[in-house]
Amino acid sequence: MAEKMAMAKAINESLRRALDADPKVLVMGEDVGKLGGVFRVTDGLQKDFGESRVIDTPLAESGIVGTAIGLALRGYRPVVEIQFDGFVFPAYDQIVTQLAKMHARSLGKVKLPVVVRIPYGGGIGAVEHHSESPEALFAHVAGLKVVSPSNSSDAYWMMQQAIQSDDPVIYFEPKRRYWDKAEVDPEAIPAPLHKARVVREGTDLTLAAYGPMVKLCQEAADAAAEEGKSLEVLDLRSVSPLDFDSVQASVEKTRRLVVVHEAPVFFGSGAEIAARITERCFYHLEAPVLRVGGYHAPYPPARLEETYLPDLDRVLDAVDRSLAY
Amino acid sequence: MTVESSAARKPRRSAAGKAGTTGSKTGTTAGTTGATGTERTTRTTRSTAKKSTDPELVQLLTPEGKRVKNAEYDPFVAGITPEDLRGLYRDMVLTRRFDAEATALQRQGELGLWASLLGQEAAQIGSGRATREDDYVFPTYREHGVAWCRGVDPANLLGMFRGVNNGGWDPNSNNFHLYTIVIGSQTLHATGYAMGVAKDGADSAVIAYFGDGASSQGDVAESFTFAAVYNAPVVFFCQNNQWAISEPTERQTRVPLYQRAQGYGFPGVRVDGNDVLACLAVTKWALERARNGEGPTLVEAFTYRMGAHTTSDDPTRYRGDEERLAWEAKDPILRLRRYLEASNHADEGFFAELESESEALGRRVREAVRAMPDPDHFAIFENAYADGHALVDEERAQFAAYQASFADEGGH
Numbered sequence: 001m002a003e004k005m006a007m008a009k010a011i012n013e014s015l016r017r018a019l020d021a022d023p024k025v026l027v028m029g030e031d032v033g034k035l036g037g038v039f040r041v042t043d044g045l046q047k048d049f050g051e052s053r054v055i056d057t058p059l060a061e062s063g064i065v066g067t068a069i070g071l072a073l074r075g076y077r078p079v080v081e082i083q084f085d086g087f088v089f090p091a092y093d094q095i096v097t098q099l100a101k102m103h104a105r106s107l108g109k110v111k112l113p114v115v116v117r118i119p120y121g122g123g124i125g126a127v128e129h130h131s132e133s134p135e136a137l138f139a140h141v142a143g144l145k146v147v148s149p150s151n152s153s154d155a156y157w158m159m160q161q162a163i164q165s166d167d168p169v170i171y172f173e174p175k176r177r178y179w180d181k182a183e184v185d186p187e188a189i190p191a192p193l194h195k196a197r198v199v200r201e202g203t204d205l206t207l208a209a210y211g212p213m214v215k216l217c218q219e220a221a222d223a224a225a226e227e228g229k230s231l232e233v234l235d236l237r238s239v240s241p242l243d244f245d246s247v248q249a250s251v252e253k254t255r256r257l258v259v260v261h262e263a264p265v266f267f268g269s270g271a272e273i274a275a276r277i278t279e280r281c282f283y284h285l286e287a288p289v290l291r292v293g294g295y296h297a298p299y300p301p302a303r304l305e306e307t308y309l310p311d312l313d314r315v316l317d318a319v320d321r322s323l324a325y
Numbered sequence: 326m327t328v329e330s331s332a333a334r335k336p337r338r339s340a341a342g343k344a345g346t347t348g349s350k351t352g353t354t355a356g357t358t359g360a361t362g363t364e365r366t367t368r369t370t371r372s373t374a375k376k377s378t379d380p381e382l383v384q385l386l387t388p389e390g391k392r393v394k395n396a397e398y399d400p401f402v403a404g405i406t407p408e409d410l411r412g413l414y415r416d417m418v419l420t421r422r423f424d425a426e427a428t429a430l431q432r433q434g435e436l437g438l439w440a441s442l443l444g445q446e447a448a449q450i451g452s453g454r455a456t457r458e459d460d461y462v463f464p465t466y467r468e469h470g471v472a473w474c475r476g477v478d479p480a481n482l483l484g485m486f487r488g489v490n491n492g493g494w495d496p497n498s499n500n501f502h503l504y505t506i507v508i509g510s511q512t513l514h515a516t517g518y519a520m521g522v523a524k525d526g527a528d529s530a531v532i533a534y535f536g537d538g539a540s541s542q543g544d545v546a547e548s549f550t551f552a553a554v555y556n557a558p559v560v561f562f563c564q565n566n567q568w569a570i571s572e573p574t575e576r577q578t579r580v581p582l583y584q585r586a587q588g589y590g591f592p593g594v595r596v597d598g599n600d601v602l603a604c605l606a607v608t609k610w611a612l613e614r615a616r617n618g619e620g621p622t623l624v625e626a627f628t629y630r631m632g633a634h635t636t637s638d639d640p641t642r643y644r645g646d647e648e649r650l651a652w653e654a655k656d657p658i659l660r661l662r663r664y665l666e667a668s669n670h671a672d673e674g675f676f677a678e679l680e681s682e683s684e685a686l687g688r689r690v691r692e693a694v695r696a697m698p699d700p701d702h703f704a705i706f707e708n709a710y711a712d713g714h715a716l717v718d719e720e721r722a723q724f725a726a727y728q729a730s731f732a733d734e735g736g737h
């Protein structure tokens with residue numbers, strides 16, 4: 001039975017289902033137990049599954065990921081929480097040098113089904129290190145899969161799929177969408193984890209985004225429609241692997257592409273998409289692929305984040321520029 | 326093909342979906358169920374609120390305000406005058422008042438977040454007053470009382486919590502480094518700074534603050550290693566306030582934290598963190614060791630975070646009232662007041678005057694916060710680099726053109 005729920009609740013329900021279905025699934029992280037996590041995503045799980053399945057860890061991110069690797073080597077499927085985006089870096093060494101590479105180094109003998117959950121992105125008025133979008137830093141590393149849902153239903157299903165994956169998955173949760181509600185149908189047949197989805201059909205230009213920016217792109221498409229422009233909106237859903245086929249199909253139709261993400265534009269995922277789509281669709285494109293994202297600057301203090309983050313105007317500005325070619 | 330400038334354009338900015346809040350949602354406190362039968366677990370029961378007679382704990386003033394003798398540490402407060410004692414009291418009261426004002430300002434929407442030091446005044450004032458002007462302090466994000474001792478204007482501490490900057494003061498003007506949010510990082514900076522002090526042949530010392538939770542971080546372990554190996558003049562001042570958000574100290578360690586030092590080869594001492602005199606004495610001792618070339622010390626100030634972790638935390642989900650009540654009985658400010666009164670070191674006039682000074686401080690801080698302007702938009706591009714950077718220049722210029730396109734329309 002489909003039910004409307006907030007994204008945080010959808011992830012909670014998804015974790016609950018995974019814990020229920022497989023005794024090897026574990027949830028680990030700082031404050032995930034009694035407190036239910038600082039965003040309450042793990043609320044009630046320790047109460048129902050016990051302290052040996054839902055584990056409050058010491059305050060040590062390298063330790064959290066490193067021991068998750070060990071648990072995975074022993075046959076467990078840990079889902080670890082990093083409390084905020086900016087705090088993943090103490091664990092970055094373990095993720096990049098160990099988690100990502102052990103499968104290859106063992107000639108495929110070792111599987112590390114570890115999910116690293118990271119609430120990411122800005123727009124919630126937080127202090128520094130609480131609003132960053134470091135997905136490109138992970139997508140750049142072979143051996144890791146990187147995904148980010150944009151709505152409750154995807155959040156629910158992508159979590160199931162991430163846990164079932166035998167590869168490590170970095171699961172970026174758009175924290176400013178945690179409280180947005182949408183239908184979740186636990187009996188549905190979900191789309192594959194790494195498949196992009198057209199969330200709005202259009203003919204004049206494609207807006208491609210993932211995570212927190214999908215909603216913004218939908219709003220931009222609404223606003224553009226009032227001005228007589230028909231924008232297609234693609235939810236990429238997965239950053240690595242990235243579904244270039246779907247982007248290509250859309251661009252062959254609309255001939256224009258604007259990629260939107262919160263992360264800095266420079267060396268960001270938009271750069272990769274622009275380069276590949278230029279290669280694939282050179283003769284279809286009517287304009288260069290444009291990118292909208294953060295500046296090459298540290299994430300600013302809260303009072304400036306509205307200026308820093310992509311907003312409706314910046315997306316529409318890029319749309320205008322593309323259409324002007 | 327040229328890029329057409331889109332000058333004539335109305336702002337289409339919609340407020341929809343812009344800002345949510347991190348406000349914690351309340352719900353029922355989850356109880357915990359035991360581990361499954363098959364798993365081997367060791368369990369210790371959590372001992373809350375150590376007794377004041379605890380032999381591990383250095384204490385010079387009991388919770389009742391009685392001065393107790395301590396042969397080892399008394400010499401470090403031997404010359405203390407009644408005026409000094411009133412000064413310590415004043416520091417604690419004003420720091421608490423400042424902290425309460427900041428909490429209120431957060432509740433009124435003037436600050437995005439606040440990390441209260443309520444309960445930790447003695448640990449911070451005692452240790453802060455032990456430092457010398459040329460010493461260098463590396464705080465975490467709750468050291469408002471230490472900042473006070475270092476002469477940092479309290480209003481400056483509020484900028485980052487208001488969201489107008491990510492720091493807010495020049496660390497070198499008071500030898501008080503910026504707050505550090507990434508847990509434990511600053512302990513390594515402090516150690517490196519101390520290594521530099523030693524190389525320079527100076528006799529200053531360095532002090533690094535961190536919490537009991539932070540003691541689990543690799544950075545903190547590495548800072549202990551470096552400090553020990555290089556005999557760095559650094560004092561590690563751990564305020565064990567019993568909690569790291571929802572996790573008790575027992576979730577970080579199986580041995581008393583001060584004992585960790587032994588494994589690294591330097592002394593560790595646990596001091597009553599609610600006893601300002603003891604904190605002063607023990608920190609002085611540790612700083613003196615550092616100055617004398619005797620290397621690092623770990624001081625564990627055994628104290629309690631009486632409020633929430635931050636204003637977005639809900640402690641009712643993970644701890645009960647009894648614990649807080651037990652600690653309230655050991656209130657650091659009350660304790661010194663009792664001593665001052667019993668020994669006739671302070672009269673009613675002093676307390677009354679301090680009361681009005683507190684109110685004035687509260688008002689001043691409130692006005693300063695309200696008067697804090699939002700930063701200029703272009704501040705985003707400032708100071709990312711010391712030498713400048715072509716890409717930043719390019720993005721700044723693009724941003725200027727973009728802003729100007731709205732100005733043509735009369736702005737928004």
Ligand SMILES: Cc1ncc(C[n+]2csc(CCOP(=O)(O)OP(=O)(O)O)c2C)c(N)n1
Binds near residue numbers: 083506540
């Ligand atoms: C590396 C890192 N991980 C997680 C966090 C989130 N966080 C902020 S404060 C905190 C608890 C800190 O506890 P403790 O070190 O005991 O200091 P206290 O706040 O109690 O003074 C956590 C988990 C962080 N800031 N940095």
